[in-house]
Amino acid sequence: MNKSIKVFAPATVANVVCGFDVLGFAVNEPGDEVIMRLTDKPGVSLLKITGDEGRLPLNPDKNTVSAIAKQYLAHIGRPDVGIEIELHKKMPIGSGLGSSSASTVAGLFAINTLFDSPLTNKELVPFAMKGEELACGYGHADNVAPALMGGFVLIRSYSPLDIISLPFPQDMHAAIVYPEVDVPTKDARQMIRSKVFLKDAVTQWGNVAGLVSGLFMNDYDLIGRSMTDVLVEPTRSILIPDFERLRGLAMEAGAIGFGISGSGPSVFALTKDAETAKQITQKLQQHLKNIAINSLAFVSEVNKKGPIILD
Incomplete structure (x- = not known):
């Protein structure tokens, strides 16, 4: 038993300004890569991690990729199987671009493919949400669902889980800039108010509805004026x-x-074309440089495929 696979899974932009925990879309870059092999020795082992500067655990029960692979094997009734995993981080950790999501999704897609894909990508979302729970304490789907399914995704409900793929303008691009400052996800979540004023809630759900409508209608003006977050x-x-x-x-x-x-x-802008997105990243990076902050930039179409097999 020596079957192996290499998978890439994309970064994601969650929330899309007004859709906290319910909207997200995938981008073509950056992302993460996972190499996975079936072996004769039972159990899941994480052989190595690159690109993480030693920040991620090699313990297979504590790393999202290996821990969720174990859960997947239990689900399909094959806990006896041997799996070896390599994780290659190709994106910054703690960037707000779904770093843990990309790793988990790459691993899930890899193991599902090795077993001839008994589950659809959509059916893998609950497993990936468990990975998010392990990584940041809360099992949200606004990164993992678009990473698995590609495109724009709406999570209409978490209980029961109800995920909808949304249409979007095909020429839409994202300009993403990651200022190299530390904003841990757990800390950022703790800053959010637990109670909101009704008038703010009304504004917010109007914007969410407007953004979704704008995506359906290819109406850039409606998309733009809906990208407002008061919460x-x-x-x-x-x-x-x-x-x-x-x-x-x-x-x-x-x-x-x-x-x-x-x-x-990370901050992002939606644009009508790649050239505008490139100009925006250049201007934002120059401003950050002027205030002595290093940054990384990415320009991408909306990713339509989700995870892919590299070889």
Whole structure:
């Protein structure tokens, strides 16, 4: 038994400004890679991790990739199987781009493929949510669902889980900039108010409905004016250097809308084309450089495929 597979899974932009925990989309880069092999020795082992600067656990019960592989094997009734895993981090940890999600999804897709795909990618989402729970204490799906399914995804309900793939303008691009400052997901979640005013809730669900409608209608203006968050962004943006100035620069350069990716510190803009997205990343990176902050930038279409087999 020596079957092996190499899988790439994409980064994701969760929340999409107004859809906290219920909206997300996948991008083509960055992402993570997992190499997985079936072996004759029973049990799941994590052989090595690269690109994490030693930050991630090699203990197979504590790393999301291996822990969720174990849960998958138990689910299909094959806990006796031997699995060896290599995780190659190709994206920054704690960036707000779904780093733990990309790793978990790559591993899940790999192991499901090795067993001839008995589950659909959509059916893998609950397993991936368990990985998010292990990584950050809360099993949300706004990263893992788009990472598995590609495109834009709406989580209409968590109990029962109800996930909907949304259409979107095919020429839409994302400009993503990751300022290299530390914003742990757990800390960012703890900053969020547990109670909100009704008038703010009304504003928020109007914007969520408007954004979803704009995606269906290919209406960039509606998408743009719906990308407003009155619940989470006002608090989380405090952790991101010069957030309002970055927004101003992006909008001046032609962004449809601008906001925080996931829990941050990455920020993103939606655009109508790749060239505008590239110009936005250049302007944002230059501003961050001017205030002595290093950054990484990514320009991508909305990823339509989710995880893919590399070889």
